Structure formats: structure tokens, C-alpha cells
Amino acid sequence: MKESDFLPGTLDMLILQTLTLEPMHGYGIAQFIRQRSKDVLQVGEGSLYPALQRLRVQGYIQAEWGESDNKRRARYYQLTRKGKNQLVKEVASFERVMEAIAHVMQPTG
Numbered sequence: 001m002k003e004s005d006f007l008p009g010t011l012d013m014l015i016l017q018t019l020t021l022e023p024m025h026g027y028g029i030a031q032f033i034r035q036r037s038k039d040v041l042q043v044g045e046g047s048l049y050p051a052l053q054r055l056r057v058q059g060y061i062q063a064e065w066g067e068s069d070n071k072r073r074a075r076y077y078q079l080t081r082k083g084k085n086q087l088v089k090e091v092a093s094f095e096r097v098m099e100a101i102a103h104v105m106q107p108t109g
Helices: 010-018 026-036 045-057 081-105
Strands: 061-067 073-079
Touching: 010 026, 010 045, 010 081, 026 045, 026 073, 045 061, 045 073, 073 081
Parallel strands: none
Antiparallel strands: 061 073
């Protein structure tokens, strides 16, 4: 499933959740989401980096330059306190939507 198949807002939530673990660079975030979803969710650069920029402008994450494992310069993203609060809100909203979908999908009769 590519990022265009995600429910709206889901990518931001997944990025914020990923960054609860530790600061990561963009490629690391994309790989974590892909691996954790058992290759179902694949985030391309065309969606990832605009989402990271949007989250940074909103104050949910902060970024600083560092060196990656392969000795390349990389921007590392870290969750802020505001981002942690936003993640709680997004998870609650997501769970509400998933519950509603589950109710619709239940067989009647």
C-alpha cells in the first residue's frame, strides 16, 4: 500500500508515533514504517518530506543536522512536547474512526 492509499492524516500520525522511539532521519522513518507494517505501508519521498516539513512548521517535530550511520549528512527529526500532545489527539481520533468502520462492517441480521 503506498502513501496515497493511507487514510487522510494517517501518515502524520505514523511519523509522530515513529519518532516516539528516538530521533531519526527521513529514510529511517520510512524504513521503520515499512518494516513495522510488514511491507504493507511504503512511504515515498514525495509524501514523507512534505509531511516532515508540515509537522516541523506546526511545531510537532524539530530537526537538526547530524551524521547518518553511513557517514552522510542527514537531518534528524525529534518529537516535541507539542507533537506528543498532538499524537494523543490523533490516535484517539483514529481509534474512533476505526471503531466506526468496524461497526459498519459487522454483518447485520
